[in-house]
Amino acid sequence: xxxxxxxxxxxxxxxxxxxxxxxxxxxxxxxxxxxxxxxxxxxxxxxxxxxxxxxxxxxxxxxxxxxxxxxxxxxxxxxxxxxxxxxxxxxxxxxxxxxxxxxxxxxxxxxxxxxxxxxxxxxxxxxxxxxxxxxxxxxxxxxxxxxxxxxxxxxxxxxxxxxxxxxxxxxxxxxxxxxxxxxxxxxxxxxxxxxxxxxxxxxxxxxxxxxxxxxxxxxxxxxxxxxxxxxxxxxxxxxxxxxxxxxxxxxxxxxxxxxxxxxxxxxxxxxxxxxxxxxxxxxxxxxxxxxxxxxxxxxxxxxxxxxxxxxxxxxxxxxxxxxxxxxxxxxxxxxxxxxxxxxxxxxxxxxxxxxxxxxxxxxxxxxxxxxxxxxxxxxxxxxxxxxxxxxxxxxxxxxxxxxxxxxxxxxxxxxxxxxxxxxxxxxxxxxxxxxxxxxxxxxxxxxxxxxxxxxxxxxxxxxxxxxxxxxxxxxxxxxxxxxxxxxxxxx
Numbered sequence: 001x002x003x004x005x006x007x008x009x010x011x012x013x014x015x016x017x018x019x020x021x022x023x024x025x026x027x028x029x030x031x032x033x034x035x036x037x038x039x040x041x042x043x044x045x046x047x048x049x050x051x052x053x054x055x056x057x058x059x060x061x062x063x064x065x066x067x068x069x070x071x072x073x074x075x076x077x078x079x080x081x082x083x084x085x086x087x088x089x090x091x092x093x094x095x096x097x098x099x100x101x102x103x104x105x106x107x108x109x110x111x112x113x114x115x116x117x118x119x120x121x122x123x124x125x126x127x128x129x130x131x132x133x134x135x136x137x138x139x140x141x142x143x144x145x146x147x148x149x150x151x152x153x154x155x156x157x158x159x160x161x162x163x164x165x166x167x168x169x170x171x172x173x174x175x176x177x178x179x180x181x182x183x184x185x186x187x188x189x190x191x192x193x194x195x196x197x198x199x200x201x202x203x204x205x206x207x208x209x210x211x212x213x214x215x216x217x218x219x220x221x222x223x224x225x226x227x228x229x230x231x232x233x234x235x236x237x238x239x240x241x242x243x244x245x246x247x248x249x250x251x252x253x254x255x256x257x258x259x260x261x262x263x264x265x266x267x268x269x270x271x272x273x274x275x276x277x278x279x280x281x282x283x284x285x286x287x288x289x290x291x292x293x294x295x296x297x298x299x300x301x302x303x304x305x306x307x308x309x310x311x312x313x314x315x316x317x318x319x320x321x322x323x324x325x326x327x328x329x330x331x332x333x334x335x336x337x338x339x340x341x342x343x344x345x346x347x348x349x350x351x352x353x354x355x356x357x358x359x360x361x362x363x364x365x366x367x368x369x370x371x372x373x374x375x376x377x378x379x380x381x382x383x384x385x386x387x388x389x390x391x392x393x394x395x396x397x398x399x400x401x402x403x404x405x406x407x408x409x410x411x412x413x414x415x416x417x418x419x420x421x422x423x424x425x426x427x428x429x430x431x432x433x434x435x436x437x438x439x440x441x442x443x444x445x446x447x448x449x450x451x452x453x454x455x456x457x458x459x460x461x462x463x464x465x466x467x468x469x470x471x472x473x474x475x476x477x478x479x480x481x482x483x484x485x486x487x488x489x490x491x
Contacts, residue, residue: 013055016047017063024067030074030397032146038172040067041101045120045177048105060101064094078391093141096127104174107476110483113178113186113193119476121170125163126473129466136337138368140401143169148400152208154429157407158456159207160465161370167469168204171197212428217452219356221383223414224262224295225422225445226253229438234418236302237272246272247285250299253442254286258293260446268418268437269300269364269389270316276305283319283327290321296352297321298361300387302343303329314343318361318387320352328352332363333372349375357382357451360411364388367402367413374459377409382453384413390420395436403429410454414447427454 020043027036044063048056068090075086100123107116124143132139139145144165147153156164175197182190228234228249237243250267257265274282282301290297303317316332331346349372350361360381366372367386376384384406390399399420406413407429415423417437422445424433433447 009051013047013059016043017059019043020063021066025070028143028146029070030394034147034150037146037169042173042176044101045173046180048101049108049181053102056101056105057098060098061094064097065090068093074393078393096124100124106480108178112479112483113189115476115479117174117178117193118472120174121167122469122473122476124170125167125469128166129163139370140368142166145401148403151429152205152212154407155208155211156204157404158458161408161458161463162404163466163469172201217450219452220448221451222261222263222448223424224257224265225414225416226257226442227268227416227418227422227437228442229418230441236270239273239275239278243272251285251289253444254289254297257444257446258295262295262446264296266385266387266414266416267299268416269387271299271301273302286321287327290323294323298385298387300363316340316343316363318363320361322352330361332366334365334369336365351379359383359385361385367405373405373409377459380453381411382451384411386413386415388415388417390417392419395420408458410456410459412449412451424449426450
């Protein structure tokens, strides 16, 4: 009989691991299907409440690690990273998930279901936030990005940033697990927990629906985006005939976009290497175009400067050409290791003043972090112009990440990426237009986008919710200590 019970528990544990891993794989991968993440932790949470702590630990760790295999292709095919890097990162992620499950289990079995409810999301989100502060990946590991297509829920980012979205995303399955566990032991308590959690989700979705229903601003800008994934155009072109040919080819496409009514035109990141004093030749091509077409043009290149230092300094730079104005430049702040380790990061913003608004400039990975876009929001940017370069397989996952910055900080975004997509989104996170960069030899996109800055609560208060989450985690840990001798609920 004991053997039969053990085999039955092992079988249930196996099903829990497989179920959670599958839901995580498809719910939080390179092309996430957002409904799945609302239920992904549920099988492991249910199993954890009915097994030993070590059984819960193994189930949580394995399910998270297996579910993260959806990112294997990105690490190997795109980043060309060794398997040890993937293992190191996602073993840490699995460990965080395991600690969250164990804290949930301990508090639930000790008769503190409300603390268990808060502990599970608080553990995860606290680690998300600390990782954002201490690693070069910024917010890239946040579960909130799995919900970018759930636009009513995405509006929560305007209040809490990504942290509130991740918190509620994990609170919901924790509430279901507690409700199912307590339905026979304490049915009224179970009903209160599930009902309160469902009410919070409903209020958030009502808020999102109302925010989306508000009329869009009438003031709009026509943006034009262009990029090429042709083999000869994908790599960073060195100075010389190839780079000149590439710039003239792009110049021809820019003229087409301007003829289609584009007021601002964005080209991709790192088209080529330009070394002082040869920037004058590049500037002459695009400044004359800006003057001729009356369009603002933003291009990305690698600028090698020797003017301010005895040794050449390389920047990942965006250069902006304003009609009848001086050439302006912005240097990327957040560089991608190891590919950009030899480049120098920038430290300043670039705002292009317009008659009734301002446009900001950032580059690719800059939009993975919350502080820099928030600075643009505080400066009143209505539209962000973002040259970028993705890795094809991450065109959805990373290519859409910037959308959340627009919701958080109240601006629209025009992003042109090699190896990815051309995207235009508004300050509500709605994708107004999108086309893949490999859809034509020179893929182009023209779209009208609202260009009015919107002040949000997140813009005013910053990462307030992350700090509340950290305080909640400390409270639940204190509750765990106080209840260490309690064994109120047992399966």
